[in-house]
Amino acid sequence: MNNIKMFLVRYAEIGTKGKNRYVFEDMLCKRIRNRLKPNGDFDVRRDFGRIYIEALSDYDYDEVVAKLTKIFGIVGLCPVTVAEELTYECIRDAALEHFDESFGPDSDSEYNGFNFSFKVHTRRVNKEFPMNSMEIDMEIGHDLLEKYESEGLHVDVHKPDVMVEVELRGDKGYVYSRIIPGPGGLPVGTNGKAMSLLSGGIDSPVATYMIAKRGVEMEAVYFNSPPYTSARAQEKVEKLGTIVAQYAGPIKLHIVNFTDIQLCIYDNCPHDQLTIIMKRIFFQIAERLAAANDCQAIVTGESIGQVSSQTMQSLGVIDAAVDCPVYRPVIGMDKQEIVEYSQRIGTFETSIEPYEDCCTIFVDKHPVTKPKMKSIEISEKHLVGKVEELIDKAIETAEIKWLK
Ligand code: ATP
Ligand code: MG
Numbered sequence: 001m002n003n004i005k006m007f008l009v010r011y012a013e014i015g016t017k018g019k020n021r022y023v024f025e026d027m028l029c030k031r032i033r034n035r036l037k038p039n040g041d042f043d044v045r046r047d048f049g050r051i052y053i054e055a056l057s058d059y060d061y062d063e064v065v066a067k068l069t070k071i072f073g074i075v076g077l078c079p080v081t082v083a084e085e086l087t088y089e090c091i092r093d094a095a096l097e098h099f100d101e102s103f104g105p106d107s108d109s110e111y112n113g114f115n116f117s118f119k120v121h122t123r124r125v126n127k128e129f130p131m132n133s134m135e136i137d138m139e140i141g142h143d144l145l146e147k148y149e150s151e152g153l154h155v156d157v158h159k160p161d162v163m164v165e166v167e168l169r170g171d172k173g174y175v176y177s178r179i180i181p182g183p184g185g186l187p188v189g190t191n192g193k194a195m196s197l198l199s200g201g202i203d204s205p206v207a208t209y210m211i212a213k214r215g216v217e218m219e220a221v222y223f224n225s226p227p228y229t230s231a232r233a234q235e236k237v238e239k240l241g242t243i244v245a246q247y248a249g250p251i252k253l254h255i256v257n258f259t260d261i262q263l264c265i266y267d268n269c270p271h272d273q274l275t276i277i278m279k280r281i282f283f284q285i286a287e288r289l290a291a292a293n294d295c296q297a298i299v300t301g302e303s304i305g306q307v308s309s310q311t312m313q314s315l316g317v318i319d320a321a322v323d324c325p326v327y328r329p330v331i332g333m334d335k336q337e338i339v340e341y342s343q344r345i346g347t348f349e350t351s352i353e354p355y356e357d358c359c360t361i362f363v364d365k366h367p368v369t370k371p372k373m374k375s376i377e378i379s380e381k382h383l384v385g386k387v388e389e390l391i392d393k394a395i396e397t398a399e400i401k402w403l404k
Contacts, residue, residue, distance in 0.1 A: 003081070003097065003101055004055075004061060004079040004080065004081065004101065005054060005055050005080075005081075005082055006052060006053065006054045006055065006079075006080040006081075006082055006174070007052070007053040007068065007077050007078060007079055007080060008050060008051075008052060008077075008078040008080050008174070008176055009028070009032070009050070009051035009052070009053065009068075009074055009076075009077060009078075009182075010074070010075045010076035010077070010078065010179065010182075011025075011028060011051070011073055011074060011075050012075045012184070013075075013184070013185075013186060022046075023190065024073070024186065024187060024190050024215075025046050025051065026046070027073075027187040027188075027189050027190050027215075028051060028071070028073040028074070028187040029044045029045070029046060029051060030187075030189075031071050031072075031073065031187050031188060031189070031249065032044045032051070032053060032068065032071060034249070035067050035068070035070075035071060036053070036064060036067065036068075039059050039060065039063060039064050039067070040055060040056075040057040040058060040059035040064075041055070041056040041057035042054065042055055042056060042059075043056055047169075048125075048169075052080075053068070065077065065079075065180060067246075068182065069180060069181070069182050069183065070182075070183060070246050070247045071182065071183070071187070071247070072183055072184070072185035072186060072187055072188055072212065072213050072215065072247060072248075073182075073184075073185060073186055073187035073215075074182030074183065074184075075181070075182050075184050076179040076180065076181055076182055077179070077180045077181075077182055078165075078176040078177075078178060078179055078180075079101075079102065079176060079178060079180070080174050080175065080176045081094045081095075081097050081098035081101070081174075081175045081176070082094065082172055082173070082174055082175075083172060083173030083174070083175065084172060085171070085172075086126065086129055086168060086171055086172065086173055088131065088136075088139065090173065091136070091140070091166065091168075091173040091175070092139070092140060092143050094173060094175045095120075095140050095143070095144060095164065095166065095175045096143065096144070096147060098164075098175045098176070098177065099114070099144060099147075099148065099177075102177055102178055103116070103162075109178060111161060111162060113151065113152070114148040114151040114152055114153045115151060115152030115153070116152070116153065116154075116161040116162055117153075117154050117155065117156035117159075117160045117161045117162070118141075118144070118153065118154075118155065118156070118160050118161065118162045118163070118164055118177075119137075119141070119155060119156060119157050119160035119162075119163055119164065120136070120137040120138075120140045120141045120144070120164045120166060121137065121163055121164065121165055121166070122134075122136040122137050122140070122165075122166040122167070122168070123165070123166070123167045123168070124136070124168045125167065125168060125169045125170075126168045126169055126170060126171075129168050136166060136168075137166075140164070140166060141155060144164070162177050162178075163177065164176075164177045165177065183213065183247060184213070185212075185213035185214060185215065186213070186214055186215030187215055188212055188215055188216065188217055188218075188248055188249045189215065189217055189249070190215040191214055191215035191216045192216055192217070192295075192296045192297075193216060193217040193218070193219065193293070193294055193295045193296060194211055194216050194217075194218060194219070194290070194295050194296065194297045194298065194299050194327065195218075195219050195220070195221060195286050195287075195289055195290035195293065195295040195297070195298045195299065196208040196211065196218055196219070196220045196221070196298070196299040196300070197220075197221055197222075197223075197282060197283075197286055197298065197299065197300045197301070198220040198221065198222050198237055198240065198241055198253070199222065199223075199237065199301070200233055200236040200237045200240065200351065200353075200355060201301065201351055202301075202335075202338055202339060202342050202347075202348065202351040202352070203301030203302070203303060203306075203330055203338055204300065204301030205240045205241075205243065205244050205301075205342065205345075205347040205351060206301065206329075206330055206338050206341045206342050206345065206347065207299055207300060207301040207327075207328065207329050207330050208220065208241075208244050208248065208251075208299060208301075209244050209247060209248065209341075209345050209347075210329035210330070211299050211327055211329055212244070212247060212248035212249075213247070217248075217249065218244070218248045218251050218299075219251060219252045219253070219254065219289075219290075219293055219295055220241055220251050220252070220253045220254070220403075221253070221254040221255075221256060221285070221286050221289055221398075222234065222237045222241075222253060222254070222255050222256070223256050223258040223282055223285075224255060224256070224257060224258060224259075225257075225258050225259040225262050225362075226257065226259060227259075228259065228262075228356075228362075229355075229356055230355060230356065232355045233355035233356055234255065236350060236353050236355050237253075238253065238401065238403060239350050240347055240350050240351060241253050241403040242403045242404070243345070243346055243347050243350065244345075244347065244403075245403045245404050247345070249404075250402055250403065250404040251402070251403045251404070252293070252400060252401075252402055252403075253400065253401045253402070253403050254289050254398045254399075254400055255398060255399040255400075255401065256285060256289075256394050256395070256398045257394055257397060257398075258278075258282075258394060260390045260393070260394070261278075261281055261387060261390045261391060261394060262278060262362055264383060264386055264387050264390055265277050265278055265281070265362075265383065265387070266362055268382040268383055268386065269379045269380070269382055269383065270379055271364040272364045272366055272367050272368045273367075273368055273371065273375075273376060273379050274362050274363065274364055274367070275308065275309045275362075275363055275364070275367050276309055276314055276317055276318065276367075276368065276371050276376060277376065277379060277380060277383075278362070279309055279314075279318045279321075280317070280318055280320075280321035280376070280380075281321075281387070281391065283298065283318060283319075283321045283322045283326070284321055284322060284391070285391060285394060285395060286298045286322075287322040287323070287324050288395055289395065289398070290324060291324075296324070296325070297324055297325040297326065297327050298322070298324060298325075298326050298327070299326075299327045299328070299329070300326065300327075300328050301328070301330055301338075302315060302328045302330070302331065303328070303330045303331055303332070303333055303334075303335070303338065304331055304332065306335065308367040308368070308369045309367065311369050311370060313369070313370040313371055313372075314368075314369070314370075314371055315328075316373075317371045317372075317373055317376055320373060
């Protein structure tokens with residue numbers, strides 16, 4: 001499909017935003033422009049409640065489609081063949097060319113080979129065209145049948161496999177028929193910013209993706225504990241963040257060295273509470289990084305009951321460590337559902353690489369599953385006067401990497 005010069009972008013939810021609609025549309029256009037910059041010269045414009053992407057230079061069709069189908073806000077993408085002049089002959093030629101490219105034997109369509117039912121639907125925005133919509137439907141339908149009927153093409157006006165849309169607008173005609181599904185959601189940048197706690201596991205990349213999908217710009221924080229955790233473990237987190245960034249846009253990753261804090265907890269607190277206390281400090285650091293970077297919430301990949309630190313009691317005690325909102329989009333999902341989600345977005349294979357996590361190295365054999373706030377507070381008293389300075393230092397020395 002290299003001759004496609006234009007795409008029509010379908011978006012759904014943006015359309016419900018009333019007066020703010022243009023803000024969402026403009027942000028979506030901006031996201032599209034940014035993502036396609038390295039791929040060629042494209043004109044991205046808003047026109048009568050639609051977004052058109054027109055290629056002004058050569059480009060790699062597969063690469064561009066792969067990128068566009070990862071932009072939040074896009075529900076579907078229609079490759080368009082353009083009739084450069086508003087004459088019947090020109091529109092017909094565009095329709096025939098469109099069919100060859102979309103449904104030829106080499107195409108990636110499920111209907112390749114022309115053996116399917118279709119219907120033509122014309123929208124005549126430019127009313128000056130001498131034929132009316134019905135006449136165009138009939139004529140284009142007739143011409144398509146004439147060429148492809150012998151290969152199995154047939155008309156079904158009630159439940160066609162393929163709806164061929166013909167639009168006459170301004171001084172051009174547009175023909176499209178395929179909708180390549182996009183990820184849906186809202187354009188990133190239309191809904192504030194959040195700080196995601198990103199580990200190398202399966203859950204937190206999915207959580208990051210889910211919040212970004214609602215239009216939220218993401219930053220991320222990763223706590224590592226060298227030499228107890230390896231450079232490979234950090235690389236894995238960066239790789240996961242980079243995969244999510246293909247959807248969410250560039251992610252600013254804060255890499256926080258947690259070793260001294262972890263040892264301080266280990267030396268001073270009961271070992272069955274290590275994970276809870278460590279998580280509380282993760283949250284406190286994340287909250288401070290969030291505040292310093294204009295983020296309005298923190299995000300984690302926790303799910304009720306998955307491990308001891310994710311019981312209702314544990315989550316409550318961890319939550320109480322911070323004032324800012326904590327979003328846990330996978331909270332009600334089963335592990336298998338999160339796994340399937342991660343497979344769909346492409347993070348799964350990386351998540352299951354076997355590098356150690358700082359949580360797993362210091363975990364007790366019998367961690368508390370129903371921690372009491374009082375008892376955690378008593379344990380944390382042992383950290384007073386020792387851990388504050390370590391926390392400040394960890395924040396000051398955090399390394400920043402842009403993932404894109
Ligand atoms: P994940 O699959 O996301 O690693 P998990 O099932 O391993 O989660 P936990 O280890 O209890 O569960 O972590 C719960 C959440 O805490 C993670 O989803 C993540 O948001 C955060 N988290 C855990 N470890 C780290 C870390 N080293 N750095 C940053 N965030 C972390
Ligand atoms: Mg983990």
